[in-house]
Amino acid sequence: MDLNEDLMLFSVDQCKGAEQELSIIMNLVGKIQTVTLVKVISVQIPEDGMMGTVSVQPMVAQVSGAKTIIEHGEISNIPYFRLQGGKNAIVLDPEKDDIGMCGFCSRDISAIKRTKQPAAPNTKRQFDWSDGLYMGGYLNGKPEQYIQFLADAIKIHSPYKIILDSPEVEVTGGLTAKGIIKSLTDVMAKAISVIKHVHKGVTKGGDNTGESI
Template identity: 35%
Template sequence: MAETELKANYDDFACSSELNAMDFFVRSIVSKVVSTSLPVVVTAVERSGDGSGAGYVTVKPLLKPRNNSGDGLEVTTIPKLPYFRLQHGKAAIICDPKIGDIGLAVVAKHDISNIGGNNTPQVPATYRSFDPSDSFYIGGFWGQAPEVFIHLEDEGTIKLKAPTKITLEAPDCEVNASTSFTVNSSQINLNGPISGGGSSGANATFSGDVKAKNISLTTHVHTGVQAGNATSGQPRQ
């Protein structure tokens, strides 16, 4: 390495002895060839859809390398880094990266191109080591104020917020609330047969009117009865 390439980083300690000079020289070499982790910003996202596994991102380092004068040099993008998704077996929380997200590129020791999701140990395709192109992306640093989220607190509360829509899909959905279960909405649509009471035999109570095929429960009248003071009989079983 030329003397001018190290001059900018020399200090009094490095020049105090041959040992310190050699230590500085070795550290300078290592710092130029070994990468550990890099703060990055996402510039592109490759997704295969909700029904598939996690995909890849292209990222751009947020820290510029310096030249001998201490000025920053332009950085290039790092393509096709596998990104992290919270997943175990076939269970996953899908919240994939977006362009502009800030994260960390964690650099592997060896070439990872032979892995590609294969869980069988492989021989590295090349002899390169600690190269930024062999990184894994972990995101979520300095994020924007979320508008769609699941908020969990250890005090015992969970909040789900979705400005557009929440969909629950399962053959059987059950809610167990020992105190109360409240639904607040300007309109409630129930599609399908409704059974009430359950094993406890509890009654259903409505504070407003109930209509079936536009027939009001509180204001409906009966036809085919004789006028007078008599009332109609009990409903048929």
């Protein structure tokens, strides 16, 4: 443990001379929040699909001058990160017990959080716990659903279901299916309907046509 770490464990009154001045500086620096690892306690997601907030708990505990370990309390109303440009986004909202990083702004951002417009700070606080922004994805477990970028392919995996929700989906390359392909409507092959197509040159009778060759 170096001198700075020693001074962090003592009050200003317990230090003398230059050590007291350094202790004052260290105490002031200790009040500046930069970034830290946090655990998600709860997630608040609006029903309208807008980005929400999380309540988090800083994972690095505090240590008092008497060397007592004090756990952090819960910090609420922290906006979380979403990869978005204009009206396009990857929606991957955080979940309870996720571990992520929280960065703390240099000024009060409460007015901007409320109006989503440029604004002056509501208070004079700086680098405060209240002005955090959450970015997820550190030290978490193995995912069950994921998009994986390999050297020669992109893998999309889900043990449940993958939904392509669009008026039109275009596949520009070959398509290989190892499972059953189902269509709830018709299937077109070069403008020929699977449901309504006819076989030419068939003599009318009671038998069906043969199986596909």
